[in-house]
Amino acid sequence: MDILLDGISHSYDDFEVMRDISLDISSGEIVCIVGPSGCGKSTLLRFIGGLERPSTGRVLQLGEPPEGCLNPLTYIFQDFALLPWRNVSGNVSLVLEDHGIKGAAAREIIDDVLARTKLSDFAKALPKQLSGGMKQRVAIARALAVNPAVMLMDEPLSALDAQTRELLMDDLVDLWTRQPFTAVYVTHNLAEAVRLGHRIVVLSRRPGQIREIVQIDKSLGAREFGDADLEIAQKHLWRLMRDEARAADAELINV
Amino acid sequence: MSDVAGASSEIAQPKVAAGNDANAVAFRGGGFTPRSRPWVGFAVFVVLILLAEWGTWSGWISALTLPRPTDVLATFRELYDSGLLFKHLGPSLSRLCVGAIIGVSIGISVGVLIGLFSYIRSGLVPVVAAIFPIPKIALLPLFVIWFGIGEGSKYALIAFGTFTPTVVATYGAVDNVDRTLIRMGQSFGLSWWSIIRKIVLPGAMPGILSGLRISLAIAIILLVAAEMLGAEYGIGAYILEAGSLYDLERLFAGVVILSLLGVIVSALIGLVERHLLGWRT
Numbered sequence: 379m380d381i382l383l384d385g386i387s388h389s390y391d392d393f394e395v396m397r398d399i400s401l402d403i404s405s406g407e408i409v410c411i412v413g414p415s416g417c418g419k420s421t422l423l424r425f426i427g428g429l430e431r432p433s434t435g436r437v438l439q440l441g442e443p444p445e446g447c448l449n450p451l452t453y454i455f456q457d458f459a460l461l462p463w464r465n466v467s468g469n470v471s472l473v474l475e476d477h478g479i480k481g482a483a484a485r486e487i488i489d490d491v492l493a494r495t496k497l498s499d500f501a502k503a504l505p506k507q508l509s510g511g512m513k514q515r516v517a518i519a520r521a522l523a524v525n526p527a528v529m530l531m532d533e534p535l536s537a538l539d540a541q542t543r544e545l546l547m548d549d550l551v552d553l554w555t556r557q558p559f560t561a562v563y564v565t566h567n568l569a570e571a572v573r574l575g576h577r578i579v580v581l582s583r584r585p586g587q588i589r590e591i592v593q594i595d596k597s598l599g600a601r602e603f604g605d606a607d608l609e610i611a612q613k614h615l616w617r618l619m620r621d622e623a624r625a626a627d628a629e630l631i632n633v
Numbered sequence: 634m635s636d637v638a639g640a641s642s643e644i645a646q647p648k649v650a651a652g653n654d655a656n657a658v659a660f661r662g663g664g665f666t667p668r669s670r671p672w673v674g675f676a677v678f679v680v681l682i683l684l685a686e687w688g689t690w691s692g693w694i695s696a697l698t699l700p701r702p703t704d705v706l707a708t709f710r711e712l713y714d715s716g717l718l719f720k721h722l723g724p725s726l727s728r729l730c731v732g733a734i735i736g737v738s739i740g741i742s743v744g745v746l747i748g749l750f751s752y753i754r755s756g757l758v759p760v761v762a763a764i765f766p767i768p769k770i771a772l773l774p775l776f777v778i779w780f781g782i783g784e785g786s787k788y789a790l791i792a793f794g795t796f797t798p799t800v801v802a803t804y805g806a807v808d809n810v811d812r813t814l815i816r817m818g819q820s821f822g823l824s825w826w827s828i829i830r831k832i833v834l835p836g837a838m839p840g841i842l843s844g845l846r847i848s849l850a851i852a853i854i855l856l857v858a859a860e861m862l863g864a865e866y867g868i869g870a871y872i873l874e875a876g877s878l879y880d881l882e883r884l885f886a887g888v889v890i891l892s893l894l895g896v897i898v899s900a901l902i903g904l905v906e907r908h909l910l911g912w913r914t
Binding site: 427429448451452455459461463475476504520 | 819820821822823824827835911
C-alpha cells in the first residue's frame, strides 16, 4: 500500500502553516521528514494518519493494505503513550481487543512482537518500571502487533538519551532488514534521518514547503554510526536547514 | 574556599586547608516530603483520651463539660452486650451504603458526561455549582414529601449529598486524563466505548477516588441528619436521642462509632487505591 499526499495546505484561521505539499511514500520505504521547529512536521504526520484534516489537499491510500493488517496507519508517539495501568503485554493486547483477538490468538501475536523487540522477559512489567528506551520498544511492539501498512513515527527517539537513541536506531534497522516496513519518520535530528531514511524530505520554515528531497542509496543495514558518506549527507541537510532554523528560532510563537 | 571542592578525585586529592578560610557548605535542602508514621496518629489519640480521663477524674473538667472516657467505654460495652449496637448499626450501614452507592454512581456517570461533552458541560456545571452549596439537611422536609418518611427520604438525602462532590471530582479527573493516551486510542482505531472504558475511566480513577474520600465523609455526616426524622433505630437516632436527654456518655459513644466509621471508610478507600492505583509512580 502506498500513500500519496496531494497538494496539502493548511492554515489555522489566517495563519498559514503548510503550503502545497505533495509527496508519495511507496511500500517498504522509510521517508524521513525534517525541518525547523514549527514547520508542521508533526501536523503533516497527523494528516497522514487521519487524526487531523488539512484545509486543502488530500491524503490518498493507493492499493489495499496487506492481508492481516488490523490498523493500516499506525503511530509511534514521542512520549510513548503507554497506558500506565497496564503491563507490557496488556498494552499490546489493548490494540488487539477491539478486533476481537483474545486468548490464545492474542498471546501468539503478543509473544511474537515482544520477541521481535527483545521484550519477552518484561511482559509482566508496568511502564513505571521501564526505562525510556524500553517504553519506546513496547510502543514499537504495540505498533507491530496490528501489522501496519505504514508506521507513522513522530519523533520516536526524541525523548531518549543519546546512547539509548543509538541502540534503538540499531533495533529499528534490524527490524526493517528482517521484514521491511513502510514508515514516515518525523524528526528534528539529522543523524537519525540519515541513518534511517531512504529518502529525506526537508521542509522549510513556516509555511512549511518541501525544499528538497534527499535520496540516500546506501542500504540501511550497511549504515553505521559516524559513516563518512552519511556525514556528508547530514552536512548537506544542515546547510539546507541552518538559516531556516535560525529564522524559525527567532520567530514569535502565536499558535 | 577553593581547597574544599571535589574531594572525590583520585588524580589530585585536594587538601582541606588547615587555615581559616575553609567552611563547610551549609545544608539547605530537605524537608517538604511528608512520610507516613501511623503510630504518631495513634499516640495523639491516646494522649488526648488520657488527658480527658485525667481531667474528669481529678475534677478539673466537670462532668457536664465532657464525659469520662471510661464511662463512655462502659456505655459502649453495655450497648454491645444488649445487642442494641447492631440494631442501630445495621439500618445505619444499609442507609449509608444504599444512599452512597446511588449518589456516587450517578455522580460518576454525570461527571464523566460533563467531562466529555461540551453541551452537557455547559448545561450542567452551573447546575452543579448551584446545588453544591445548598445544605442538604435543609431539604430534608422536601425529601420527606417526595420520597416518604420511610427509608426513601434517607437514601435520597445521602445520595444527594454524595452526588455533588463526586460530580465535581469526576469531571476534574476526566479533564486531567492524558490527551495523548486518548489520541493513541483513536489512532489504533479503538471504539468510543473502549476508549472510555480502557483509557478515560482508569485514567480518571485517582481523582475519582480522592473525591470519594470527601463524598463518603459527607455521607456519614448526612446519615445523622437523615435519621433525625422518623427513624427508630440508627446511629443518628441514637445520638439525637442521647443529645435531647443530655446523656453525654451515650452521645459520645455514638460519636465514637461515627468516627470509627469514618476511619474505616477512609482505610477502605486507601486499600482500594493501593489495589487499583499501583501503577502510579
